[in-house]
Amino acid sequence: MTAVVAAAEKLIKPHGGRLVDRIGDRPEGVDKLERVTLTSREVSDLDMVACGALSPLEGFMGREQYERVLEDMRLANGLVWALPVCLAVEQAPSGDRVVLADKSERLLGVLEVEDVYDYDKEREAERCFRTTDEAHPGVARLYAQHPLYLAGSVTVFERVPPAYPELALDPAETRRTFAERGWKRVVGFQTRNPIHRAHEYLTKGALETVDGLLVHPLIGETKSDDVPAEVRIACYRVLLDNYYPPARVVLAAFPATMRYAGPREAIWHAICRKNYGCSHFIVGRDHAGVGTYYGTYDAQLIFDEFEAHELDIEPMFFEHAFWCRVCGQMATPKTCPHEDEDRVALSGTKVRELLSAGELPPAEFSRPEVAQVLIEAYSAE
Ligand SMILES: [Zn+2]
Numbered sequence: 446m447t448a449v450v451a452a453a454e455k456l457i458k459p460h461g462g463r464l465v466d467r468i469g470d471r472p473e474g475v476d477k478l479e480r481v482t483l484t485s486r487e488v489s490d491l492d493m494v495a496c497g498a499l500s501p502l503e504g505f506m507g508r509e510q511y512e513r514v515l516e517d518m519r520l521a522n523g524l525v526w527a528l529p530v531c532l533a534v535e536q537a538p539s540g541d542r543v544v545l546a547d548k549s550e551r552l553l554g555v556l557e558v559e560d561v562y563d564y565d566k567e568r569e570a571e572r573c574f575r576t577t578d579e580a581h582p583g584v585a586r587l588y589a590q591h592p593l594y595l596a597g598s599v600t601v602f603e604r605v606p607p608a609y610p611e612l613a614l615d616p617a618e619t620r621r622t623f624a625e626r627g628w629k630r631v632v633g634f635q636t637r638n639p640i641h642r643a644h645e646y647l648t649k650g651a652l653e654t655v656d657g658l659l660v661h662p663l664i665g666e667t668k669s670d671d672v673p674a675e676v677r678i679a680c681y682r683v684l685l686d687n688y689y690p691p692a693r694v695v696l697a698a699f700p701a702t703m704r705y706a707g708p709r710e711a712i713w714h715a716i717c718r719k720n721y722g723c724s725h726f727i728v729g730r731d732h733a734g735v736g737t738y739y740g741t742y743d744a745q746l747i748f749d750e751f752e753a754h755e756l757d758i759e760p761m762f763f764e765h766a767f768w769c770r771v772c773g774q775m776a777t778p779k780t781c782p783h784e785d786e787d788r789v790a791l792s793g794t795k796v797r798e799l800l801s802a803g804e805l806p807p808a809e810f811s812r813p814e815v816a817q818v819l820i821e822a823y824s825a826e
Contacts (some may be wrong), residue, residue: 447797452590453624456631457724457757460716461501461524461633464616468495471602472555478544481534481556486586486702488547488605489665490530491554492503493700493717495601496615500720504598505532505713507560511594515572518750527712528573528704533590538562543595547605554601556730561595573706582668583735608664609678612698620657620722622695628656632761635714635721635732637663637671638701639680639819641796641811643766644729645688646775651727653760656692659723660685668735669716676822683814697721707732707739708747712756715748719758728760797823 459465467623483491493499506514509521511529520526532545538558545554549578570577579585607613614622632651636644638740640660652658660681663676672680678698684717685694701717702709710733715726732744740746745762753759764777772781781788789809791799799806801823805816 448627449621449624450811452627452629453620454723455629456620456623457498457719459497459616459720460757463667464497464620464720465494465500465503466497466617467503467554467598467600469600469602469606471552472600474564475544475552475555475602477539478542478555479531479540480546481538481543482546482548482550483553484530484590485548485666487532487732488553488634489700489702490532491545491599491601492604493600494530495554495604496617496676498616498700498717498720499530500616502530504556505594505596506530507596508562508594510596511562511564518709524717525712525751527716528706529569529592531564532556532596533593534561534593534595537593538595545599551603551605553603553605554599556595556597556808559597560593561593564593564594566590573704574710574738575707577680578738580622580703581738582703592790595761607698608674609698612664612678612696613700614695614697615719616721618784619695619697621724623657623659623670625656626692630655630724631657631716632725632727633648633659633661633718633721634727635661635663635699636717637667637677639677639811639815640670640684642768642775642809643648645684645812646766646777647727647729647763649689650763652693655725656693658689659721660694660696661718661721662696663701663703664698665700667703668705668765671703672819672822674752676818679818679822682813683818684812687814688812704739705733705735706733706745711744712747712751715756715758719756723758725759725761726764729763730765 541558567577632655718726730741748760766777769776769781771783771787800819
């Protein structure tokens with residue numbers, strides 16, 4: 446045990462220095478408190494606060510935090526933070542304590558009311574999403590929210606059962622797992638898509654330089670046209686089982702809801718992974734983007750706005766990867782001098798067409814085991 450504790454000491458520190466733990470006992474009389482019903486995004490944020498994934502946050506943001514995050518991408522104490530974590534309500538509660546419930550009326554936790562304030566949805570959209578267009582899925586959700594933010598620290602006494610219990614690892618648990626394996630340098634990989642050869646190449650390229658890889662797919666709510674989480678998880682499993690050394694990889698679920706905030710979400714994703722114990726984080730092209738709202742490299746360039754020590758976690762920037770027939774291997778424009786026609790490139794639409802028709806894409810594009818899972822999923826639709 447001592448060796449594991451010593452190994453844990455060598456992992457990156459959580460954001461703000463300490464892993465927050467807001468899980469506690471169910472207070473008496475909690476069912477008599479005024480009830481606030483959370484959206485699925487708010488439930489996900491609540492659970493991430495409780496388990497420390499959003500350290501140093503201990504609850505939903507007050508006005509000062511919120512303003513600083515919008516204007517400077519920092520918390521009130523100056524620590525880097527890129528996205529609001531807020532709870533929207535219809536009206537101010539009458540008491541100084543409320544109970545938080547999900548849509549099925551399950552009671553999850555209590556919030557000590559510290560502040561209730563109004564906010565400007567268009568301004569938040571402009572700052573966070575760089576657009577006020579309601580066709581943007583994150584903006585649309587923001588515009589549909591209640592008009593006030595309710596702030597305060599939370600204590601969660603009932604956690605929502607995870608959709609994939611075997612993949613549910615809290616930050617304290619991923620940290621323990623890394624420490625047990627003796628890892629110090631761990632790279633986190635965020636994904637909300639099946640992993641094809643291109644992303645396999647990025648993850649392995651990153652893994653070559655560190656001790657371990659955390660494959661950390663986002664399994665919270667995504668757009669309805671994204672591949673469903675259960676299909677993606679089946680894809681990750683066959684890929685990891687067949688092509689990655691098990692001693693170097695941990696697969697766990699990232700319980701966040703997708704915001705599609707592009708650059709700011711890339712920072713937010715990196716900070717969350719730091720809390721899970723990752724010292725490095727892969728940032729590809731158009732990370733957390735949607736449509737054409739963000740420039741190809743915006744999610745990489747935004748890291749330049751901070752000093753390296755402020756984030757501590759090191760972003761690893763990658764280009765789009767492909768199979769090059771001349772190089773005879775996976776490569777990117779950084780490492781391959783050949784022409785487009787030498788490269789195996791398929792559009793998302795083309796891949797979907799092939800899979801829907803029950804055809805395997807080229808092995809240079811997708812591992813056949815992964816493609817087979819997708820073919821079965823599409824044929825079941
Ligand atoms: Zn080449």
